[in-house]
Amino acid sequence: MKTRALPLYATIAIFIVAYAICWLQFPAMLSTRVVGNLLTDNAYLGIVAVGMTLVILSGGIDLSVGSVIAFSGMFIAVMLRDTGLHPLPVFLLLLALTSGFGAAMGWLIDRLAMPAFIVTLAGMFLARGAAYMLTIESVPIQHPFYKALQSAYWLMPGKGRLTLIGGLMVLVVLAGMVLAHKTRFGTSLYALGGGEQTARLMGVRQGRTTILVYALSGLLAGLAGIVFSVYTGSGYPLSAVGTELTAIAAVVIGGTLLSGGAGYVFGTLIGVLTMGLIQTYIVFDGSLSSWWTKIVIGLLLLLFILLQKGLLKLSQSRLAGGGT
Amino acid sequence: MLLTIRNLTKSFPGMRALDAVDFDLAAGEVHALLGENGAGKSTLIKCLTGAYRRDAGRIALEGAEITPHSTVEAQDLGIGTVYQEVNLLPNLTVAQNLMFGREPRRFGLIDGRAMRAEARAMLADYGIEIDVDRDLGSYSVAIRQIIAIARAVALSGKVLILDEPTASLDAREVGMVFEVVRRLRDRGLGIIFVSHFLDQVFDLCDRITVLRNGRRIVTERIADLDRVKLIEHMLGRALEDEVEHRATRVPRARPDLLHFEGVGRRGMVEPFDLTVGKGEVVGLAGLLGSGRTETAELMFGLHPAQGGQVRDADGPLALTSPRAAIAAGFGFAPEDRKTDGIVAELSIRENIALALQARRGWARPIPRTEQNRMADDYIRQLDIRTSGREKPIGELSGGNQQKAVLARWLAMNPRFLILDEPTRGIDVGAHAEILRLIRRLTAEGMSVLVVSSELDELIAVSDRVIVLRDRRHVAELQGTRISPETIMRAIAGEVA
Numbered sequence: 100m101k102t103r104a105l106p107l108y109a110t111i112a113i114f115i116v117a118y119a120i121c122w123l124q125f126p127a128m129l130s131t132r133v134v135g136n137l138l139t140d141n142a143y144l145g146i147v148a149v150g151m152t153l154v155i156l157s158g159g160i161d162l163s164v165g166s167v168i169a170f171s172g173m174f175i176a177v178m179l180r181d182t183g184l185h186p187l188p189v190f191l192l193l194l195a196l197t198s199g200f201g202a203a204m205g206w207l208i209d210r211l212a213m214p215a216f217i218v219t220l221a222g223m224f225l226a227r228g229a230a231y232m233l234t235i236e237s238v239p240i241q242h243p244f245y246k247a248l249q250s251a252y253w254l255m256p257g258k259g260r261l262t263l264i265g266g267l268m269v270l271v272v273l274a275g276m277v278l279a280h281k282t283r284f285g286t287s288l289y290a291l292g293g294g295e296q297t298a299r300l301m302g303v304r305q306g307r308t309t310i311l312v313y314a315l316s317g318l319l320a321g322l323a324g325i326v327f328s329v330y331t332g333s334g335y336p337l338s339a340v341g342t343e344l345t346a347i348a349a350v351v352i353g354g355t356l357l358s359g360g361a362g363y364v365f366g367t368l369i370g371v372l373t374m375g376l377i378q379t380y381i382v383f384d385g386s387l388s389s390w391w392t393k394i395v396i397g398l399l400l401l402l403f404i405l406l407q408k409g410l411l412k413l414s415q416s417r418l419a420g421g422g423t
Numbered sequence: 424m425l426l427t428i429r430n431l432t433k434s435f436p437g438m439r440a441l442d443a444v445d446f447d448l449a450a451g452e453v454h455a456l457l458g459e460n461g462a463g464k465s466t467l468i469k470c471l472t473g474a475y476r477r478d479a480g481r482i483a484l485e486g487a488e489i490t491p492h493s494t495v496e497a498q499d500l501g502i503g504t505v506y507q508e509v510n511l512l513p514n515l516t517v518a519q520n521l522m523f524g525r526e527p528r529r530f531g532l533i534d535g536r537a538m539r540a541e542a543r544a545m546l547a548d549y550g551i552e553i554d555v556d557r558d559l560g561s562y563s564v565a566i567r568q569i570i571a572i573a574r575a576v577a578l579s580g581k582v583l584i585l586d587e588p589t590a591s592l593d594a595r596e597v598g599m600v601f602e603v604v605r606r607l608r609d610r611g612l613g614i615i616f617v618s619h620f621l622d623q624v625f626d627l628c629d630r631i632t633v634l635r636n637g638r639r640i641v642t643e644r645i646a647d648l649d650r651v652k653l654i655e656h657m658l659g660r661a662l663e664d665e666v667e668h669r670a671t672r673v674p675r676a677r678p679d680l681l682h683f684e685g686v687g688r689r690g691m692v693e694p695f696d697l698t699v700g701k702g703e704v705v706g707l708a709g710l711l712g713s714g715r716t717e718t719a720e721l722m723f724g725l726h727p728a729q730g731g732q733v734r735d736a737d738g739p740l741a742l743t744s745p746r747a748a749i750a751a752g753f754g755f756a757p758e759d760r761k762t763d764g765i766v767a768e769l770s771i772r773e774n775i776a777l778a779l780q781a782r783r784g785w786a787r788p789i790p791r792t793e794q795n796r797m798a799d800d801y802i803r804q805l806d807i808r809t810s811g812r813e814k815p816i817g818e819l820s821g822g823n824q825q826k827a828v829l830a831r832w833l834a835m836n837p838r839f840l841i842l843d844e845p846t847r848g849i850d851v852g853a854h855a856e857i858l859r860l861i862r863r864l865t866a867e868g869m870s871v872l873v874v875s876s877e878l879d880e881l882i883a884v885s886d887r888v889i890v891l892r893d894r895r896h897v898a899e900l901q902g903t904r905i906s907p908e909t910i911m912r913a914i915a916g917e918v919a
Contacts, residue, residue, distance in 0.1 A: 103514070103558055281532040286519055293512035300510050302495055302524045360514040 105410055106354030106403065107366045113399070114373050121376065125383045131259025133379060135252075138265030141375040143168065143327040143339075145268040145368060148346040148353075149275040150319030152367045155350050156279065157312050158292040158359030159215035163204065163222030164320040165342035167197050169335070170230040171324020176238035176334030186244045194321045200226070201317020205310035219313075223343070230336040237335040240328060248329045264326045271319065275364040288312060292359025349374055352399050356407060373399070425450040425613040426582055431480035433466050440466040442637040443480070448582065448613040453604065455624045455645075456617045458634035459657055459711050459876055464617055467634070468584055471615075472504050473497040484581065503575030507587040509567045511574070513560030518542035520559050521574050545573050549603045565596030569603050576607060583607060584615045589623060590712065591690055601627050619712030620893050621650065622916065635659050650915035651908075657710065658878060658911070677701050678736075680870050681839060683722065685731030691717040694731055695896040697889065699839065699872065702865045706885030707874045708910050714894035715874045716758055719841050722872065723755040724748040749782060754832030756825070758843040758874070764828045767817030771809060772798035774816045775830045782835065801830035805860060822853025829860065840864070843874045858884050878907050890914060 122129045138145075147164045154161045171193055178189045200222065207218050252260040279285040287308045290298035299305055328334055347357075353370030355362025377395045381387045426448040433441040441463045448454050458464045469475040471482065473491030482489055484500060491497035494504065511520045518539045519526075527537040542555040549569055559567055568588050575583060585604070589597045604627060608614055618624055624631065625645060632642040633656040640656045677700030687694030692714035699705055707715045721728050724742035733740045740751050748755070757764050765774055776794045783789065789797075798812040805826040809819060816827055825845060832840055842861070846854045861871055861884055875881050881888055888905050890898040890913035898913035 277532065283526060283533065286515070286523065289515055290512050290523065293514040297510050297512055300494055
């Protein structure tokens, strides 16, 4: 068994065990309805976490995504209110904007050799500020196309609803998996996360890869913004505060090494679903404070960081033991 | 000739790293490139791999002049390099590492099965059968080194440069790597082999070129060269010269100060026994990479020893960290003064007070007047040339910096002082002063360990010389037996 896949297996195991516990206590939780809701409620988080996974794999971080989601919602709501454009061209415009924003941050990180943390932190304030510039209050979206988007779903066996946005999230995860594991771009991300110097020596085009991955993260943050606006039916500049950190938590719980170079996009999906599952459990229980979600997520994060540390020690001691 | 280098010259500000060096490499030969620190080996290799641009001279590959601008370009021309630190990615699989940038694709996506098959075929060429789908990091350094070689050969295919590829391998692993290198030689590659391990060089190579101070000293067939001669070429002094001897004076009987028993660490130096007498100067001799510095670092607790023990007259000492060593009365002036020894921006006074302050704890600052007195005292005693004690130490000359570093340790009044290359980069006058200082300190009862690549210096200052070869303590010379000849013979592996 590959040691590097262990965190992924651990994530999956924890998810299954957690689900089993939920099911024992509330048999109703084992239904496609709950699964459908899990996917719908966490669609925006899942999409943005896929982008975050790719960025973290490459050894970077993107703190701007939460603000970009808020900006996206505001941008769409204001454009629809003030211009009379159809949502589709607005979406395209927005995605071009957020991709460009991500690419610009990637360019700064690469060209000026600045830490991704600082550059995307600046991006976080910028995007949040831009959202407030549009307007400071919540703007409802009342376009008929939105109504259609919100009510589109596929009825799964067992009466569960796979909504459009839930399905989109699954598609994004699949696309992310192909990108990470089946393309040279994906291999380059792992290479950069494993060691920039070495990656360059092996022929990775560092500048191109860095700009692309942040552009991709920007694109997905924009897409998550669209999904979030469909989900909430409005734009609000204070929305999605801290989403970047939740996404990072999902990535780490999903078994990706925070320092980069190892991890799986699929794990991130499980990480997102695990966090959603805890939330659902609390709703089912009814008596627990929803803050318990945060506490459990905190504990899970700690557990995974310890697990990864332990694995590192294990593989090192195995090597020192003279294994080939 | 596969590769011809003529009059290769490269200068850096203040020094000429390569001075009209000639070098030839034939197809199907392993050619060793030897030399001590600053000989110009790495500069030569960097000119070949495109990391440096040459100032003058000609490099021709198969008769055509080449001027690579980057490692990738050199690779495309046919020159591949494998370094001591494996330049592959431990977090990718073996197959990904081997095929990186050349992955077979189907419908635009990487074809994992074809990639693994090709990687397996590549390794089978070298007689290696491993699971190419596992992370590179899960394999031993030797396997990784062979994978690096396989990748470099696949990408370049004419000249292979091996820059200390065996530095972190054990004997069995070295055998594995050599097996691969011989196969490649028989296939007609030209191989440049850089190593500090003479046994390996004699085992593997067909010809040897020795560089010293940026010049080519000699190129000879290995069969025509004897080892003592080779050491002589590398260290650059003729055996006939006589040096002033400290140890010709009658060896005095000294009380033992410290016993090191079975102290060693895997990958650094094999376990050794060493007793240091009170007021004695012990010299460590050996080529670069022989384990001299590693011995000194182990003794100071910079790396924890694996097994063995250290005792003084009162019982065992636990030297688990430099802090513990300092508490036990040890001092250590490291080899690389600029990065490890001084804090360039701080003043002479602050640099001198540093270690003493650390021992007192930061909660009890040394009073400023006391610091001033101490600094002035040592500036006078050691004759540190400076305009005053508040001058930043980085502005002093090398010799004066070294004296200030010594002053720092002397302020602690250690009983055992370890000096790694105490005269590196120091002018002749300061050189003699530092040696005189060492003698004076030992006359006052301090024990000193000196690591040096300069034989004359070791002979001039040591009561006893330990010779190291390939990370082992191989000989101990005392009294009149200390001479350049005996040391060189011991380094060369002849019984001294």
